[in-house]
Amino acid sequence: MKKIFLLLAIIYSVSACTDLDIDPHSKLTDDTAYKEKNEFLNGLAAVYTTLGEWSEIVYKAGASSDEMIFPARGGDWKGHLQAIHSHAWDADNDELRGRYTGISNIIAVSNAFIDAVDNSAFKNDADIQVIRSEARFVRAFAYFLMVDMFGNVPLVTSSVYDANNPPKQNSRAEIYKFVEDELKELSTAALPETSVYGRVNKYTAKTLLAKLYLNAEVYLGTGNAKWQEVATLTQEIMTGSDYVLEDDFKKVFAWDNFNSKEIIFAMVCNSSYNSPENISYLFSIGDLRAKYGSFASGWNGASVLPTFYRSYDDANDVRLEAFVVGPQFDTQGNPIIQTDDSGVNRQLTYTIDYLGADPVNNADHWDGGRGGKYLMDGIGGTMIERGLNNDMPILRYADVLMMRAEALFRIDPSSAEALTLVNQVRTRNGHNPVYTLPSLTADVLLAERGREFAWEGWRRNDQIRFDKWGIAWDFKTVSDAKYKLFPIPQVQIDSNPNLKQNDGY
Incomplete structure (x- = not known):
């Protein structure tokens, strides 16, 4: 069943609005x-393909x-990503x-x-109602992202647009309530028990x-824990x-991870098409064609911060293979020789x-370990364009x-079940050869979430919830509390x- 359904979207042209207050002229509403x-x-496949934004969130917001960091490397990557790292x-x-x-x-x-x-002759058809509910979920997910990242945005639930009456702004709490209500209904009656x-x-x-409730105190304030x-x-x-x-951590990210029973919700990708694209290796690695194949010539950008890399507390942890570090070798085991920033030909390291x-x-172009989560078993499948076949x-x-x-x-810091569950994930049911954690603290729990979900789009969310957002870390000083929310873009305000605007900006 791999991607057959979602790939229908590629033949369905969509030209939709990109802002909450702009009229969405779309073939989705064509007579x-x-x-x-x-x-x-x-039409539903076209909705799912908009999730291609997730890769940008993972890296650019991440x-x-x-x-991670996107350092300027000479004239490369110089721009607004450095301000994102510095909380500026x-x-x-x-x-x-x-x-x-x-x-x-x-x-x-x-x-x-x-x-x-809703405007069609099939609006009361049971199958079409399920499809409609799936679109509602995707919309709820988008509003979850808005709650998490921007907070106070317009709540728009119709494609009808009146230029003389642009949308009103809703509070973070109001957007939260909308997402909560939608997900409660979708999780009980509207969506099926299982799906392809x-x-x-x-x-x-x-x-x-559950993810929304996990962060309830962040979104609603202290005293609103769920x-x-x-x-x-x-x-x-x-x-x-x-x-x-x-049992195998790599299976969750391999080119054929559509077979994984662990993935609940994914950005479905295929290298044959332009959207969505898994261009993780392009964001991070440089030229590693000799190691991974003809497609592995990337943009040499994102790299892991040293302290985060060293937060992996067991050298046997298979999750460390999600990063490409050290001297690089080709498929035959020979050193990959390239020219460094000083003009010297030597082994790429x-x-x-x-x-x-x-x-x-x-930064030097070779500074920093690179993201290789989708390359742990090499590039698989039939690569046609620049994106990977791996779903995100x-x-x-x-x-x-x-x-x-x-x-x-x-609820109870001494919970035995909590420790058991963390060790179950950490050891992959005993298949990841790491030591088991003897006890839990908040810092240990945050660190373990970091090791498990590195470069998957959740680290900012986790750090804010654990009250570690404003602290100093590699190449970043202590930052103001206002940076827990991103600003509403000025072009939207104008x-x-x-x-x-959100407070402090």
């Missing part, structure tokens, strides 16, 4: 569309955390504007499709709802769903530490176990008089 029932799968961004930051636009596009395309369903790979079901909604709700939801997923923790005097603004997990069963462990720990 010639949806005259036959089978057309709705094409660069604000302590797990403002409302004109191009990268953050891009994330707001990308998430807005998910919402707009979802709205257009939902409206198309690439499509969501009731347990997908339960998992995202730890018991997280514990209940995760138990329901563990006992009711068919998802499992893979990715150093853990940064050797340049200004690691943020003028967004929610996976390991996180269900870790969320339950955290909730139990927050185009909609109803919008007010």
